[in-house]
Amino acid sequence: MRKPMWALIAIFAVGLMFPAAGVSKQTGGTLNMVAWEGYLQPQWVNPFQKQTGCHINAKYAGSSDEMVTLMRTGGGSQYDMVSASGDASLRLIYGHDVQTVDPTKVPDFKNFGKAFQSPPNNTVGGKHYGISLQWGPNTLLYNTKKVKPAPTSWSVIYSSKYKGKVTVPDNPIQIADAALYLMKHKPSLGIRDPYELNPAQFTATINLLKQQKPLVKKYWGLAGQEISLFKSGDAVVGASWPYQTNTLIADKSPVKDLIPSEGATGWLDTWMVSAHTKNLDCAYKWLAYVSTPKVQAEQAIYFGETPVNSKACSIMDKLSKGSCEQYHANAPLQYFKQIYFWKTPIAACGNGQNNCMDYTKWQQAWTALKG
Amino acid sequence: MAASLDRPKGLRQKRGARRLGGALLLFSAPIGFFVAIYIAALVALFVSAFWSVNSFTGLLEHVWTTANFSTLWHGSVYRTVALRTIGIAFAVTITDAVIAFPFAYFMARVASPRTRALLFVLTLLPLWASYLARVYAWQVILDHNGILNWSLQKIGLPAANLGYTNTAVWIVFSYIWLPFMILPVYAALERIPHSYIEASRDLGARGSRTLRTVILPLALPGIVAGSIFTFSLTLGDYITPTLVGGSNSQFIGNVVYDSVNQSSNLPFAAAYATVPLAVMGIYLLIARRLGAFNAL
Numbered sequence: 329m330r331k332p333m334w335a336l337i338a339i340f341a342v343g344l345m346f347p348a349a350g351v352s353k354q355t356g357g358t359l360n361m362v363a364w365e366g367y368l369q370p371q372w373v374n375p376f377q378k379q380t381g382c383h384i385n386a387k388y389a390g391s392s393d394e395m396v397t398l399m400r401t402g403g404g405s406q407y408d409m410v411s412a413s414g415d416a417s418l419r420l421i422y423g424h425d426v427q428t429v430d431p432t433k434v435p436d437f438k439n440f441g442k443a444f445q446s447p448p449n450n451t452v453g454g455k456h457y458g459i460s461l462q463w464g465p466n467t468l469l470y471n472t473k474k475v476k477p478a479p480t481s482w483s484v485i486y487s488s489k490y491k492g493k494v495t496v497p498d499n500p501i502q503i504a505d506a507a508l509y510l511m512k513h514k515p516s517l518g519i520r521d522p523y524e525l526n527p528a529q530f531t532a533t534i535n536l537l538k539q540q541k542p543l544v545k546k547y548w549g550l551a552g553q554e555i556s557l558f559k560s561g562d563a564v565v566g567a568s569w570p571y572q573t574n575t576l577i578a579d580k581s582p583v584k585d586l587i588p589s590e591g592a593t594g595w596l597d598t599w600m601v602s603a604h605t606k607n608l609d610c611a612y613k614w615l616a617y618v619s620t621p622k623v624q625a626e627q628a629i630y631f632g633e634t635p636v637n638s639k640a641c642s643i644m645d646k647l648s649k650g651s652c653e654q655y656h657a658n659a660p661l662q663y664f665k666q667i668y669f670w671k672t673p674i675a676a677c678g679n680g681q682n683n684c685m686d687y688t689k690w691q692q693a694w695t696a697l698k699g
Numbered sequence: 700m701a702a703s704l705d706r707p708k709g710l711r712q713k714r715g716a717r718r719l720g721g722a723l724l725l726f727s728a729p730i731g732f733f734v735a736i737y738i739a740a741l742v743a744l745f746v747s748a749f750w751s752v753n754s755f756t757g758l759l760e761h762v763w764t765t766a767n768f769s770t771l772w773h774g775s776v777y778r779t780v781a782l783r784t785i786g787i788a789f790a791v792t793i794t795d796a797v798i799a800f801p802f803a804y805f806m807a808r809v810a811s812p813r814t815r816a817l818l819f820v821l822t823l824l825p826l827w828a829s830y831l832a833r834v835y836a837w838q839v840i841l842d843h844n845g846i847l848n849w850s851l852q853k854i855g856l857p858a859a860n861l862g863y864t865n866t867a868v869w870i871v872f873s874y875i876w877l878p879f880m881i882l883p884v885y886a887a888l889e890r891i892p893h894s895y896i897e898a899s900r901d902l903g904a905r906g907s908r909t910l911r912t913v914i915l916p917l918a919l920p921g922i923v924a925g926s927i928f929t930f931s932l933t934l935g936d937y938i939t940p941t942l943v944g945g946s947n948s949q950f951i952g953n954v955v956y957d958s959v960n961q962s963s964n965l966p967f968a969a970a971y972a973t974v975p976l977a978v979m980g981i982y983l984l985i986a987r988r989l990g991a992f993n994a995l
Contacts, residue, residue: 393963400758423758500961544946546863553942560842562862688752691961696776698949 357607358383359614362398362410364597366631367461372623380617382610392416399425399602408605409614411461413595414449414670415501419687421450421457422674426600428455433612436619436637443664444636449671450598458600459615462624464633464655465594465667466497466505467585469568469576471558482509482588484565486536491543495557495566498547500687500694501670504593505567506540507533508668512590522593522668524677530685534693547698551575558583570655571632591666596636628655741976748969759965767970777954781974784951787869788933792880792926794873799880799925800918806881807888822878830875834942837871838862841943863945871943872933879932880925887921888914923986930982934975951975 359382361368368386377383387407389395392415399410404425412420420426431437437445437459444460451457470479475490485494486509496502507522510533519529545563548554554572557563559581573585599618601611617623624635625643634655635644641652652658677684685693748767751760771777806818825833840846842862851858861867891914899909937952944950951974958968986992 391960393960397963541946546945549941556838556842557863560844560862562843688964691957691964692774694961695949695954695957696774699776699779699947 357610358385359409359607359610360385360387360407362387362389362395362407364389364411364413367411367597367627369627369630371630372618372626376614376617380610380613382607382613384614396420396423396425403604404602405604405606408602408607409611410600410602411597412450412458412600413597414447415595415672415687417449417458417598417600418452418672418674420600421452425603426457427603427605428457429459429601429612429615431456431459434459434616434619436616436621436639439621439639440619440636441638441664442661444596447596447669449596449669450600458598459619460636461597461599461618462628462631462633462635463594463596463667463669464570465587465592467568467570467573467592468588469554469558469566469573469583469585471561471564472582472584474561474564478584479565480586480589482590483513485543485567486540488543490565492545493562493564494540494543495546495548495554495563496540496544497554497567498549498698500690501593502567503530503533503537503690503694504668504670504673506536508593509590510536521678523671523673524679524684525673526677526681526683527685530689530693534697537697541697541699574632587666591668594667594669596669628657744969744972747966748973750966752964752966767967770967771970771974777971780949780954781951783865783949784934784975785978787865787872787950788930790869791872791876791933792929794869795877795880795929796884796922796926798873798877799884800922803881803884803888803921804914807885822881825875826878831938831942833875834871834939837867837874838943841867841870863943863948865944865948867943867945868940868948871939872929872936875939876929876932879928880922883924883928884918884921887918887924891917920990920992923989927983927986931975931979934978 361384363386365388368384368388373384373386387398389398392413395410395412396416396419399407399420400423401407410420410426412426417426431445440460444463446454446456447460450460468479468482468484470484472478474493475484482505484490485496486506496505503525504522507519507525507529510517510529511519511522514532517529517532519525525533546553546557548557548566551569551572554563554566554568555575557566558572558576559579568585570585573583576583599615601608601615605611618627619637621635621637621639621643624637624640625647627633628635628640628644629647629651632655634657638658641658644652644655644657656663673685673687673690675682675684675686749763749765751762751764751766752758753760802818806815806822810818838845842848843858843860845862847861848858861870895913895917896909899913904912935952937950937956940948940950940953951971955968955971958964958971
């Protein structure tokens with residue numbers, strides 16, 4: 329009796345070991361990721377899966393708010409990572425949906441532009457809640473045949489010269505663009521940060537947008553809408569992304585874009601890790617991988633945005649000549665002083681006061697503005 | 700009780716009970732589906748309208764509050780949006796009724812069977828194409844360099860510039876929902892016995908009088924039934940205003956969509972979604988008064 333019993337246990341034990349060994353060898357497991365479309369292309373995801381054995385499942389989201397919602401489904405355990413934009417990241421941090429990360433585990437972190445190592449939209453109280461990925465400015469786009477002289481200021485979308493031919497994004501965060509304009513043109517209001525507006529500053533900003541409304545042909549929701557507005561001639565000037573400019577120029581439309589004298593708002597995306605992930609090991613491997621110059625350059629060229637790793641510049645030029653310059657990937661620190669990156673407006677102002685208008689107020693004001 | 704029953708009756712009752720049981724069994728799946736999907740969803744919608752969302756973290760807070768409804772009541776923008784939605788829904792309904800009636804009359808009472816079949820196909824044909832494709836087609840027709848302005852220019856008229864306005868929304872809705880008006884009106888007109896019209900003529904009524912006093916009243920339930928479609932479909936839509944509307948074209952659906960998509964405020968969206976529900980309830984009550992459901 330004894331011998332067979334021991335044999336049985338031995339067989340069981342060996343049998344248990346095998347699948348276990350198999351699992352730990354093949355994988356670091358699976359990463360379920362919420363991302364912007366175009367951020368998880370096979371071009372750079374496949375090599376990662378081969379190198380690390382970590383498998384990636386992509387879930388594409390259409391808006392920042394959808395990302396926040398997805399990261400909270402199933403008690404936050406359904407997704408491991410998210411490529412959050414600045415208008416979502418603070419909500420995820422304060423909602424305890426994401427965890428702190430250690431940048432020393434990301435070798436390329438030291439090569440990031442200084443503006444992207446600890447930006448306020450993913451670093452709170454000196455703690456990093458993610459690793460910056462790519463950024464882009466919100467530019468002023470205009471039709472070179474219809475808009476003369478060439479604009480240098482955002483005032484062109486607030487003046488009645490192009491009445492009924494203006495288009496701006498249909499997004500509450502657009503209020504920051506108007507606040508930025510007032511920050512430069514009405515210093516008496518004392519706006520220091522276009523995302524931190526006290527009631528008086530907020531009212532002044534909304535009033536500017538109300539004056540702008542009769543000039544607006546349409547508030548565009550999708551990049552494609554703005555492209556067709558410019559193609560049909562229904563709009564000749566508007567707030568835009570580099571993507572629309574590139575698409576229109578590729579289509580031989582007479583357009584140009586610029587960052588006007590007041591500066592511009594911009595987005596900065598961050599890979600963040602869910603507070604409930606079971607695959608921290610793979611998550612760190614991914615953070616390190618997407619920060620490498622090669623992957624940064626590939627994604628920048630694919631999507632039409634700018635990498636945060638300054639070493640990506642030369643690879644970008646190899647992939648597409650002149651693209652480093654075109655996307656300002658080699659821009660000096662001074663350049664970023666004129667870009668005000670999206671962040672979620674919260675009640676706490678930067679100056680220690682607590683009377684700023686939070687994002688819900690922005691959203692309500694935006695709905696009321698559209699009427 | 701069973702003792703007092705005579706045998707055959709008891710048997711019949713048993714058989715009847717079995718039949719009832721069978722029917723219940725047969726319909727339990729659809730009824731269960733109906734209760735679970737329709738009723739439960741509506742109840743969930745209504746209950747969540749009384750919750751709120753933490754303004755910063757965006758997390759749902761399951762605390763009873765009527766704040767959403769008071770925001771709706773006091774915010775003038777929500778009244779404006781609701782009135783615009785209802786107004787355009789009415790305009791679309793009337794436009795469709797005016798266009799559909801002569802068309803359906805021709806189909807039902809004048810056209811030969813062959814022409815009728817052809818007209819049926821033509822009515823239904825747009826429904827086979829994608830909704831989005833049809834709205835985008837109108838965008839191409841109405842926008843600044845569009846077919847409409849181009850044609851007007853060719854015949855020496857000034858440009859209309861209807862693109863991205865509420866007029867465009869009204870035109871596109873009227874086009875899209877037209878088949879939903881034609882079909883019930885056709886069904887109502889077809890059912891009017893020819894003898895009624897002959898009797899009207901025999902009694903000396905002219906065409907217009909016959910139309911007013913015989914045909915229209917008998918077709919009214921069909922028109923009302925069609926109007927329920929055109930009205931409720933316009934009331935709930937948000938895609939057409941998004942695509943062909945201008946800077947002043949928010950519908951109830953757009954506000955609901957933005958509440959969920961821009962601020963994750965599901966409770967407020969639920970509260971606002973009760974408005975079209977209430978409007979449709981009132982509309983159906985009026986429709987019942989007008990006899991739209993008598994034929995059911």
